[in-house]
Amino acid sequence: MIKHALNVTREKDFAAWYQAVISEADLAEESGVRGCMVIRPWGYGIWERIQRLLDDRIKATGHENCYFPLFIPLSYFEKEAEHVDGFAKEMAVVTHHRLVQKDGKLVPDPEAKLEEPLVVRPTSETVIGAAFSRWIQSWRDLPVLINQWANVVRWEMRTRMFLRTSEFLWQEGHTAHATVEEAREETMKMLEVYRSFAEDCLALPVVAGEKPENERFPGAVSTYSIEAMMQDGKALQAGTSHFLGTTFSSAQNIRFQNAEGELELAQTTSWGVSTRMIGGVIMVHGDDDGLRVPPRIAPWQVVIVPMLRDQPEDAEITAYCKTLQAELAKLSALGEPVRALLDLRPAKAATKRWGWVKKGAPIVIEVGGRDVAGGNVSVIRRDRLYREDGKLDSAVVARGQLVEEAPAMLESIQQALHTQARERMDANIRRDVTEFAELEKAFEGSKPGWVEVSWSKPTGAELDKVVERLKALKLTFRNVPGDAAAAEGACIFTGASAVERILVARAY
Amino acid sequence: MIKHALNVTREKDFAAWYQAVISEADLAEESGVRGCMVIRPWGYGIWERIQRLLDDRIKATGHENCYFPLFIPLSYFEKEAEHVDGFAKEMAVVTHHRLVQKDGKLVPDPEAKLEEPLVVRPTSETVIGAAFSRWIQSWRDLPVLINQWANVVRWEMRTRMFLRTSEFLWQEGHTAHATVEEAREETMKMLEVYRSFAEDCLALPVVAGEKPENERFPGAVSTYSIEAMMQDGKALQAGTSHFLGTTFSSAQNIRFQNAEGELELAQTTSWGVSTRMIGGVIMVHGDDDGLRVPPRIAPWQVVIVPMLRDQPEDAEITAYCKTLQAELAKLSALGEPVRALLDLRPAKAATKRWGWVKKGAPIVIEVGGRDVAGGNVSVIRRDRLYREDGKLDSAVVARGQLVEEAPAMLESIQQALHTQARERMDANIRRDVTEFAELEKAFEGSKPGWVEVSWSKPTGAELDKVVERLKALKLTFRNVPGDAAAAEGACIFTGASAVERILVARAY
Incomplete structure (x- = not known):
C-alpha cells in the first residue's frame, strides 16, 4: 500500500x-x-x-x-433596495477615523465619529x-x-x-x-x-x-x-x-x-x-499527496532539487543544476517561458522533494552525484507520482533529453489534469432522473455527483416552495447549462410541462 | 506665443x-x-x-x-507604543458587521457590534x-x-x-x-x-x-x-x-x-x-500641455490617430493604420515589446490628438489620406512638441522609416525626460550655505530649490528645537544624501562641529 x-x-x-x-x-x-x-x-x-x-x-x-x-x-446603498437586502447582513462598517487611549486601552475616539458611516465594499456596483x-x-x-x-x-x-x-x-x-x-x-x-x-x-x-x-x-x-x-x-x-x-x-x-x-x-x-x-x-x-497545480498557473513549473551531502562533490552537483536551470529557462511551453527553480535552501533533499510534491509543482527533478556522473537527471511527474507497483515513479533520463522533452511534458501534464477532471465530471452527471423520488435517492450516496433534470421554470412563491424542498435535502439549483438538451416531459418539481434542463447538486 | x-x-x-x-x-x-x-x-x-x-x-x-x-x-497595535502614536490619529475603525433599516435609513446594527474593533491597515508591520x-x-x-x-x-x-x-x-x-x-x-x-x-x-x-x-x-x-x-x-x-x-x-x-x-x-x-x-x-x-509619460511606464507608447472624415477613403486609411500598428507591435524597445494603440473611437482627429498630448503618450502618429498616398505618417514626439517658431512639431516621414526608428525614438524620449529632470535638480541644489540667515534667504524666492548644509546631527530636544525653527519657515529636513561630500566646519543650526551634510527643502 x-x-x-x-x-x-x-x-x-x-x-x-x-x-x-x-x-x-x-x-x-x-x-x-x-x-x-x-x-x-x-x-x-x-x-x-x-x-x-x-x-x-x-x-x-x-x-x-x-x-x-x-x-x-451608506447613502449609495440606500438607493437600491434589493441590492441592500442582499448585502446588509454581512457588511463591515467603518464608524470612526481615530483611536485614543482610554484606561490603558486603545478605543475608537468618540470625538472622531464619522457623520456618515462607510461600508467596506462587498462589491462595487x-x-x-x-x-x-x-x-x-x-x-x-x-x-x-x-x-x-x-x-x-x-x-x-x-x-x-x-x-x-x-x-x-x-x-x-x-x-x-x-x-x-x-x-x-x-x-x-x-x-x-x-x-x-x-x-x-x-x-x-x-x-x-x-x-x-x-x-x-x-x-x-x-x-x-x-x-x-x-x-x-x-x-x-x-x-x-x-x-x-x-x-x-x-x-x-x-x-x-x-x-x-x-x-x-x-x-x-x-x-x-x-x-x-x-x-x-x-x-x-489535489490528491492524497497534496496539490497538483496545472502547469499554466504553477508559480514554478520545474523544480530542481540538488541532492547535496556536505561532500566535496556538492559544488559539481550545484553547477550541473545551474546549467540545467539555465537550459530550461530558455524554453517555452504553453505560450510562455518555462519557469524553472533551483531549490538551494538548507534542508534535506528528501524533505524538499516531498515539499514540492505536496505543493504540486508539475515536474520535480532530482540531481545526485550519480546523475551528474552519467549526464542524467531523475524526473518525477506530479500527475503520475507512482508506478503500478506503488513505488515512486522517478525516471532517470539524460539531461539533454529532459531539456528537449520538458515543454511537451508540461503540456501533457496540463492536458492530463484536464482530461481526468473532465472524465470524472462527465461520469458523475446523471441525466435520467424523471421523478422527485428518484432525485432524492440519487443524492443518498456519499459522493452523489450532479443531476440534470427537466423543469418548468417556476417563479415567485412557486419557485420558493421548490427551493425549500431541495434545501431540506441540502440541495441547490446550480444553473441551466447553455448546452443542455431540450427539455422533455413534465417538470419533476411542479408536474407542469418542462421548458428547460437544470442542474441540481450539493454545493460549497 | x-x-x-x-x-x-x-x-x-x-x-x-x-x-x-x-x-x-x-x-x-x-x-x-x-x-x-x-x-x-x-x-x-x-x-x-x-x-x-x-x-x-x-x-x-x-x-x-x-x-x-x-x-x-486593536490589540496588535497596543503592543508597540511608538507605532501606535504614529498612526492612531489617522486610522479608519470598523466597529460593526451588519446594517439594519431604522426609520427608513440604513444604520450600523447595534446587535452586530464587534467585540474588538478592527483597524483598516495603515501599514502591516x-x-x-x-x-x-x-x-x-x-x-x-x-x-x-x-x-x-x-x-x-x-x-x-x-x-x-x-x-x-x-x-x-x-x-x-x-x-x-x-x-x-x-x-x-x-x-x-x-x-x-x-x-x-x-x-x-x-x-x-x-x-x-x-x-x-x-x-x-x-x-x-x-x-x-x-x-x-x-x-x-x-x-x-x-x-x-x-x-x-x-x-x-x-x-x-x-x-x-x-x-x-x-x-x-x-x-x-x-x-x-x-x-x-x-x-x-x-x-x-508634466508641462503646460499636460503630462509627459516616460515610455517605460506609458500604457501606450505609440498612439496612431487616423484622420477620418466620413469619406470613402476612410477604409484605406484605417487599413494602413492597422498595418502600421502590427508593424510596431513586432518591435522591441527598452527591453519590452512596443505598446502601440490604434485609436478608432468616434471623435474628431484633432480632439484625439490633443487628448493624447495631454495624456502624455510618448509618440503620437497621425495618418491622413495624403500620408497614405505618399506612404508616410505624421509624427509628434511628446518631449519636443513645438518647433522654435512655436508651431506644433509634426514631422512627415516615410512609414518604413518611422517603424525603423521607433524603438530608438522611445529610448531617446526616456533619456531626454531623465536628462531634463536631472539637470533641473542638479541646478537647484545649493551647497554653499554656511549660516542660518543665508538658509532663510535662500528660501525667499518663488521656486527656491533645495539647500544641502553641514550639521552636527543633534538629537532629542536639541533636534526638536532645530525642527521648530525650520517649521516656522515651512522647511523640513529631507535626508542625508548617501553620496554627499564630507561635512566641514560648524553646524549651521547648533554651531557645534558638523558631522554630515543634510538636505533642507519645502516638501509635499
Whole structure:
C-alpha cells in the first residue's frame, strides 16, 4: 500500500483533507484576524498567475483596468433596495477615523465619529455606478468597459479558506451599454471568457449556464455562472456574469443622450471571479499527496532539487543544476517561458522533494552525484507520482533529453489534469432522473455527483416552495447549462410541462 | 506665443496646474467618497506598468509576494507604543458587521457590534510580524523575504490626489533576518532598488539617503528615503526603506533558535512605495500641455490617430493604420515589446490628438489620406512638441522609416525626460550655505530649490528645537544624501562641529 504524503485521505475525510492540502502545500493559513486568511507565497503565486492570464483575456476583449474606493457611503446603498437586502447582513462598517487611549486601552475616539458611516465594499456596483453617471453623457461615451482587481469584504459567519473568507481578492468587471442587446452580448462574452479560462488555464472543466431566479445576484436581471465539480461531487460556483438591466443605472442615474437626442438609461453588466478559484483547483486536482497545480498557473513549473551531502562533490552537483536551470529557462511551453527553480535552501533533499510534491509543482527533478556522473537527471511527474507497483515513479533520463522533452511534458501534464477532471465530471452527471423520488435517492450516496433534470421554470412563491424542498435535502439549483438538451416531459418539481434542463447538486 | 493645451500654466499656479493635468490627462478624479479618488484607466495603466517593472526587481532580489488581512485587531497595535502614536490619529475603525433599516435609513446594527474593533491597515508591520512569529523558529527559516501589493488607509484631513489620499495603493516589503548586518544590508539593497527604479523606469532623478531622527517611521531604528525635486522646487519623498531592529520582533515575539541553540529576536526591515510616485511623475515631467509619460511606464507608447472624415477613403486609411500598428507591435524597445494603440473611437482627429498630448503618450502618429498616398505618417514626439517658431512639431516621414526608428525614438524620449529632470535638480541644489540667515534667504524666492548644509546631527530636544525653527519657515529636513561630500566646519543650526551634510527643502 502506498504511504501518501498527507496524513488524511480524500476518501476518509474530504473536509480535513482540504485543510491539510492548504496547510501542507503552504497555500494559506489562518491569520488570527477573524475570517481573514494569510495567502502564503505558493498560494499567492498561483493567484498571480491567474491574474496575469485572466487579465490578458479581459484586456483582449477591450476592457481597461481602473481602481475605485474601498469605502462606500451608506447613502449609495440606500438607493437600491434589493441590492441592500442582499448585502446588509454581512457588511463591515467603518464608524470612526481615530483611536485614543482610554484606561490603558486603545478605543475608537468618540470625538472622531464619522457623520456618515462607510461600508467596506462587498462589491462595487454602487460606487462604480456613481462614476459611470459622471462619465457617460452621450451615446458616443458608450460602451464603457472597465475592470478592477481588488479586495472585498463580506462578513461571513462560517468561513473556510479560499472558499468563504470575510476578505477575499477578486476582479470585478463593470460595463455600460446603449442597448439591451449589447449588454446581454457582453454578459455572455464574459461568461465565455471565464469558461474558456477555467478550462484552458486552470484545467477545470465547468458547466456554463444561467442561474434560476432565486440564485440571482441582488439587483440582476439575469445571472450566469460557471460551475465546477469537486472530487466529493459537490459543485463550486467559480465565476459569475450578470446582466443588470437598468437596476443600477436607475439608482445611480446613469443616463445618456441617444443618437436621436433623447435621454435613456444605460444598460449595465458586472462579472467577477475570486480567490475562490484556488479552492476549486485544490478540490479538483489535489490528491492524497497534496496539490497538483496545472502547469499554466504553477508559480514554478520545474523544480530542481540538488541532492547535496556536505561532500566535496556538492559544488559539481550545484553547477550541473545551474546549467540545467539555465537550459530550461530558455524554453517555452504553453505560450510562455518555462519557469524553472533551483531549490538551494538548507534542508534535506528528501524533505524538499516531498515539499514540492505536496505543493504540486508539475515536474520535480532530482540531481545526485550519480546523475551528474552519467549526464542524467531523475524526473518525477506530479500527475503520475507512482508506478503500478506503488513505488515512486522517478525516471532517470539524460539531461539533454529532459531539456528537449520538458515543454511537451508540461503540456501533457496540463492536458492530463484536464482530461481526468473532465472524465470524472462527465461520469458523475446523471441525466435520467424523471421523478422527485428518484432525485432524492440519487443524492443518498456519499459522493452523489450532479443531476440534470427537466423543469418548468417556476417563479415567485412557486419557485420558493421548490427551493425549500431541495434545501431540506441540502440541495441547490446550480444553473441551466447553455448546452443542455431540450427539455422533455413534465417538470419533476411542479408536474407542469418542462421548458428547460437544470442542474441540481450539493454545493460549497 | 504658444497656445498651450491646458488653461493654467505651471508658472501661474502650480497647484491648479497639477489638478488640471490630473483631470485633463484622465488620470484620476474625486470619487465622492471623502479623501478617496477614482484612478481612471490612463492613471491605473501607469500604476500597472510601475507594478510590473518594480515587481520584477523585487522578485529578482529574492522576495516573494504574499497577501495579509486588510483588518488588524486593536490589540496588535497596543503592543508597540511608538507605532501606535504614529498612526492612531489617522486610522479608519470598523466597529460593526451588519446594517439594519431604522426609520427608513440604513444604520450600523447595534446587535452586530464587534467585540474588538478592527483597524483598516495603515501599514502591516504588526499583522505581518504576527505571521513571522509563526513562520520563524530556527536560523534555518531565515531570512524571510516577502512583499505585498495592497491598499492601505490613513485618514488624512487635507487630501491631494496621488500625493495624500485616505486610501492609497502601495507595495510593502517585510523581511526578517538573523543579524543586524544582514538586515541593514537588506534595508540598503531595497533603497538602491527604489533609487535605480525611479531613475531608470520613471526617469525620476532622486537623492537617496538617511532620514534624520525626527522623520523616522514610527518604530524604526533607521529610515532611508529617495527624494525627488518637483518643478516648483519642492521635495517629494518617493519611497522609504526602514531598518526596524527588534522593535516589531519584540512586540510580536519573532524569535529564532540560532546555530548555538540560543533564542534570539529577529532583525526586521520594511520598505514601500505607493501611487504617490505618480504624483511625482506628473510634477517632474508634466508641462503646460499636460503630462509627459516616460515610455517605460506609458500604457501606450505609440498612439496612431487616423484622420477620418466620413469619406470613402476612410477604409484605406484605417487599413494602413492597422498595418502600421502590427508593424510596431513586432518591435522591441527598452527591453519590452512596443505598446502601440490604434485609436478608432468616434471623435474628431484633432480632439484625439490633443487628448493624447495631454495624456502624455510618448509618440503620437497621425495618418491622413495624403500620408497614405505618399506612404508616410505624421509624427509628434511628446518631449519636443513645438518647433522654435512655436508651431506644433509634426514631422512627415516615410512609414518604413518611422517603424525603423521607433524603438530608438522611445529610448531617446526616456533619456531626454531623465536628462531634463536631472539637470533641473542638479541646478537647484545649493551647497554653499554656511549660516542660518543665508538658509532663510535662500528660501525667499518663488521656486527656491533645495539647500544641502553641514550639521552636527543633534538629537532629542536639541533636534526638536532645530525642527521648530525650520517649521516656522515651512522647511523640513529631507535626508542625508548617501553620496554627499564630507561635512566641514560648524553646524549651521547648533554651531557645534558638523558631522554630515543634510538636505533642507519645502516638501509635499
